[in-house]
Amino acid sequence: MVKRHRRPYRAKNKKSILRSKLFWRVVxxxxxxxxSFYFFFLSPIFQIKEINISGxxxxxxxxxxxxxxKNIFLVNLAVAKKEIPEKFPxxxxxxxxxxxxxxxxxxxxxxxxAAVFSQGDNLFFIDKxxxxxxxxxxxxxxxxxxxxDEDGPRPDLKLGEKVLESNLVSSxxxxxxxxxxxxxxxxxxxxxxxxxxxxxxxxxxWEIYFDPTKDLDWQAxxxxxxxxxxxxxxxxxxxxxxxLRFGNLASYK
Numbered sequence: 043m044v045k046r047h048r049r050p051y052r053a054k055n056k057k058s059i060l061r062s063k064l065f066w067r068v069v070x071x072x073x074x075x076x077x078s079f080y081f082f083f084l085s086p087i088f089q090i091k092e093i094n095i096s097g098x099x100x101x102x103x104x105x106x107x108x109x110x111x112k113n114i115f116l117v118n119l120a121v122a123k124k125e126i127p128e129k130f131p132x133x134x135x136x137x138x139x140x141x142x143x144x145x146x147x148x149x150x151x152x153x154x155x156a157a158v159f160s161q162g163d164n165l166f167f168i169d170k171x172x173x174x175x176x177x178x179x180x181x182x183x184x185x186x187x188x189x190x191d192e193d194g195p196r197p198d199l200k201l202g203e204k205v206l207e208s209n210l211v212s213s214x215x216x217x218x219x220x221x222x223x224x225x226x227x228x229x230x231x232x233x234x235x236x237x238x239x240x241x242x243x244x245x246x247x248w249e250i251y252f253d254p255t256k257d258l259d260w261q262a263x264x265x266x267x268x269x270x271x272x273x274x275x276x277x278x279x280x281x282x283x284x285x286l287r288f289g290n291l292a293s294y295k
Contacts, residue, residue, distance in 0.1 A: 054198075057262040062133055090109050090110060090113070090114050090145070090146055092147070093105065093146045093148060094145060094148065097150035097152070098151075101126075104130065108125070108126070109122065109146055117139070119138045123137070127204065131201040132153055132174070134152060137149040138207060143267060149223075153169040153171075155184070156168055156169050156211060156215060157172045157186065157211070157214065157218075157242060158178050158180075158185070158186045159174055159205060160181075161188050162197070163179040164182070165180070165181065166178055166201070166204070170211055171208045172207055172208050173203065174203055174205055176201065186215065189206070189233075190235055201204060213252075217240070217252055218232070221242070221250075228245035229242050230245050232245045240253075240254055241251045248278065248284070250265065250286060251284070251285045251287055252258060252286055252287065253286070253287040256287070261286040267292065268294060269284075
């Protein structure tokens with residue numbers, strides 16, 4: 043019987059990890075990631091150094107504080123776009139975009155004053171969208187709007203709050219413009235009694251009742267007819283109101 047000789051066991055040489063291509067790929071990848079992170083997020087190259095604001099320079103310092111020194115990649119423009127009008131109610135819209143390596147371009151649109159909104163003893167400037175955006179001390183020559191609420195004046199109004207619908211503000215401004223331009227009558231105050239009734243107090247002491255949901259041109263036509271044909275300038279001294287909301291004629295007292 044032939045005996046088989048076993049070959050002597052030889053230990054395999056383990057390959058050094060330093061000679062592994064995978065190892066060096068991982069190392070190079072980590073180094074590249076670290077260098078990239080530092081370059082883009084920690085180095086001063088991409089820090090915001092300049093903020094260019096167009097539309098209104100009034101808010102430059104305040105907006106600058108929100109972004110100055112931050113990294114241009116890390117600043118959240120969507121959040122800033124929401125926060126800026128909340129912080130500054132005078133701003134209606136704002137757009138922001140990055141300009142590399144370290145600038146932010148800001149375009150600001152301020153709210154345009156349309157009238158004065160009265161609530162109890164408080165006066166606010168209001169824009170055509172129905173948003174109150176600044177406290178007022180007096181109305182001046184601007185139309186003054188007051189909304190009559192069943193529960194009384196609201197003490198908790200906040201700047202930036204929408205208090206009237208834009209179409210209602212538009213109707214009020216249209217009425218004020220027609221009275222001033224076509225009739226030479228000053229609208230001293232507009233009381234919003236309901237969605238279908240506006241009481242316009244004239245500078246002469248009498249009132250005009252409008253329905254903002256109906257044709258304002260037709261209501262103005264009725265007003266013109268009754269003033270020219272039935273109510274002389276002298277009779278206006280004792281006039282209490284002219285009703286324009288119903289029918290084809292204007293009633294008065």
